[in-house]
Amino acid sequence: MKRRSKLLILMDILNIIQREDGKAKPTHIMYGANLSHSSLKEYLSLLLSNDFIEEVKKNDRTFYKLTPKGYDHINELRKVKRLTEAFGIPM
Amino acid sequence: MTELIPLWFYAVTSIFYTCSAIICFLVSYFGFKAHRITSEKSHLFLFLGFLTLGLGFLVLSVPSLFTYATLELYHGSSISINLINYYGFRLYYIVSLFAYFMLFLSYLPKKLRSKFFILFVPIWYASSFEFHVLSVALISFIVFRCAANLKEKKNLNSGLVTYAFTSILVFHLLLLLTPFSGSVYFVANIFLITGFVSLLYMLIRVVCK
Numbered sequence: 001m002k003r004r005s006k007l008l009i010l011m012d013i014l015n016i017i018q019r020e021d022g023k024a025k026p027t028h029i030m031y032g033a034n035l036s037h038s039s040l041k042e043y044l045s046l047l048l049s050n051d052f053i054e055e056v057k058k059n060d061r062t063f064y065k066l067t068p069k070g071y072d073h074i075n076e077l078r079k080v081k082r083l084t085e086a087f088g089i090p091m
Numbered sequence: 092m093t094e095l096i097p098l099w100f101y102a103v104t105s106i107f108y109t110c111s112a113i114i115c116f117l118v119s120y121f122g123f124k125a126h127r128i129t130s131e132k133s134h135l136f137l138f139l140g141f142l143t144l145g146l147g148f149l150v151l152s153v154p155s156l157f158t159y160a161t162l163e164l165y166h167g168s169s170i171s172i173n174l175i176n177y178y179g180f181r182l183y184y185i186v187s188l189f190a191y192f193m194l195f196l197s198y199l200p201k202k203l204r205s206k207f208f209i210l211f212v213p214i215w216y217a218s219s220f221e222f223h224v225l226s227v228a229l230i231s232f233i234v235f236r237c238a239a240n241l242k243e244k245k246n247l248n249s250g251l252v253t254y255a256f257t258s259i260l261v262f263h264l265l266l267l268l269t270p271f272s273g274s275v276y277f278v279a280n281i282f283l284i285t286g287f288v289s290l291l292y293m294l295i296r297v298v299c300k
Contacts, residue, residue: 007129080125082297086248088240089133089197091125 007091009033011081013043014066014074017053022066029064096273101159104280108152111287115145117294132204133197140193147187154179184222191229198236223263230260251293258286 004012016032017024024032030040044064047053052070056063066074084091122138125131154176161172196204237253265279 005129076124076128079121079297080128082248082300083121083294084125084129084134085240085244085246086252086293086297087137087197088237088244088249088252089131089137091129091131 005091007077008081009035009039009043010047011074011077013047014052014070014077017064017066018071018074022071023056023063025061025063096276098159098163100277100280101155102163105152105156105159107280107284108148108155111283112145112148112152114287114291114294115141115148118290119145121294121297132201136193136197140190140197142190143186143193144190147183147190150179150186151183180219184219188222188225188229191226191233194233195229198233220267223267226263227260227267230256230263234260248293248296251289251296255286255290255293258282258289262286 012033013029016029020028026040026044029035029044030037033040033043035043044053047064047070048055050069050073051067052073053064054067056065081091119138119141122134122141126134126138154172157175157179158172161168234253234256237249237256241249241253262279262283265275265282268275269279
């Protein structure tokens with residue numbers, strides 16, 4: 001099985017959040033993206049620092065929500081993924 | 092070749108090359124986007140490859156248009172045609188060989204890339220027969236990698252890219268045969284434009300899906 005690149009992992013995380021109506025729990029992201037807890041924290045902080053997602057607290061629970069910038073980024077990533085797949089040059 | 096190929100076809104090929112150049116620039120724009128996001132060198136080579144290939148086709152459209160305009164519209168001298176063709180084609184050879192080399196590099200495993208830069212030096216001096224043979228060699232590798240990708244992915248987009256590179260390969264192979272038959276020139280250019288149309292269709296699918 002091939003290793004996913006950092007970019008593909010970030011894309012998986014953004015996809016999972018979008019699939020759950022733009023707001024997901026960290027455990028859902030962790031299992032959905034098949035990540036360890038420490039890796040999840042690392043990737044989430046990267047996405048937070050780039051304003052692709054934001055942290056939302058509701059009833060003592062933490063959620064991660066896609067920002068408009070995050071929505072734009074995931075769309076761009078999908079186009080790039082389709083293009084690179086078509087050419088057979090991996091991301 | 093002017094006796095064998097009708098003059099109007101020079102105008103048609105000029106349009107073909109301009110359209111091919113525009114499609115190349117579109118692919119290079121998306122290649123640039125991919126590189127900006129991934130910072131991968133292969134995507135940089137893809138961007139540079141299609142950018143220079145587009146420039147090459149733009150350069151190639153000039154001699155064809157000039158030949159048509161001079162002989163058909165202005166009935167000018169063949170000396171100026173020969174001069175424009177000489178410099179136009181030489182510039183096209185250099186620019187498009189650089190483009191094919193960039194595309195070749197984008198498909199080359201990372202470890203081998205630095206070694207191939209040294210090999211590029213003699214390519215600058217190549218022309219005509221040598222140009223087509225070198226182009227065929229470089230594009231054959233790209234077609235092989237695209238076919239392997241198509242076998243793995245089995246999707247239409249990969250098929251369209253494979254067809255596009257195959258048609259560019261056939262274009263160069265057929266141009267090698269033009270001294271024997273002028274009609275081959277027609278077929279070569281038809282192959283080229285269908286390849287770029289397939290590339291355009293792939294881009295539309297990538298952007299609009």
